[in-house]
Amino acid sequence: MTVTHHPNLTTLIAFSAGTLDEPYAAVIATHLAMSEAGRKTVRQINTIGGALLSAEPDAAMADGALDRLLDAAGDEPLQTPPAPDHALPAPLASYLPGGLESVRWKWTGPGVAVADLPVQRRSPSRLMLLRVGAGRRVPEHSHGGHELTLIIKGAYKDRFGVFAAGDIADHDEDVEHQPIAEDGEDCICMVAVDAPLNFRSRLIRTLQPLFGM
């Protein structure tokens, strides 16, 4: 898989530091599962954390802390996690144990459906799947916040180019775009948003509460 659209560097820095809200971290982790180049960049950024940790001053440990560790470290065999056996990238699969076939889509407009993925706690941001029928368009919209969209399957085109599986669109709030799914197959995306999307047309805006977008 050749990824041509990568996340913003600052998004990967926040992922590495661990400060992204879960929906964004889930989208980035899934993207990284699909992009060796992305994993390499994150390994490089992680080195900042490693260097900062190694430069931390030493805090005094409690008496007996080492004995406590050695007592707790049993002789159990090393954990070897099972190899991923899912058709989906592992980070997405953990949110979708039944696979894509199990998704309960919610119709939100002609050719467009969404499904929320459960995140751990109530947060201002939201994780969802978006399905755009082959050749259909997502209504033109801008963002009230940070929108991260990863293509899982199929492809779409907007004024930034063609986005295919593994590609990520990392849009700050000042972006307007109108993705159109490429012909041939439905385009399924994993999306993190931290604010409702703002649709430009007044009709769509009126319908927005119904769509739940």
Next chain:
Amino acid sequence: MYAGSMSDIDFGQPAAPPPDSDPTELLRRVAEWRDKAALAGLFGLFAPKIKSMMLKLGASDALAEDLVQETLLTVWRKAQLYSPQRGAPSTWIFTIARNLRIDQLRRQSNRPYEDLEKLELASDLPLGSMLIEQSQIIARVTTALEALPSEQREVVRLSFIHDLAHSEIAEKIGIPLGTVKSRLRLAYDRLRPMLEDLQ
């Protein structure tokens, strides 16, 4: 374990540290031999630093001690996931401590990180030989971090050590979010030449 790897490059560094203080060697002994003396060696090197980091995040002394224990127990249990070609021990241990602080200090899900870790293990990408020791990469990055302009160093530290989101950093120091991001990008541009030896 990388004897000879430095033969054709001279960075003017001192000779390799003795085995008891070389974290790569200690991790290898933990992974291959379940060597508790090596685990104790890693404790000596990293426990006080992990504790210091957790205390900066507002953890009580008791909680910081618990998080140190959990971090090193994870090291003990997952030592075979560490790949010396892909980063320094301190980098790997940082990511373990980070995952714990997300889960236990911020009470958010670290599931995406755990899932990614399994994937890295399954990756069959062939690794080339290292041109430079990980410990030297860490030393060079540490030096470069100290040499950053203070306003860039500040945002890097607030992000990686103080666990603040970019929007929280903007609020804390009273600058626009875009400025936080541009400072992080500038800082990374200065560090990038030292990171390109990593695979």
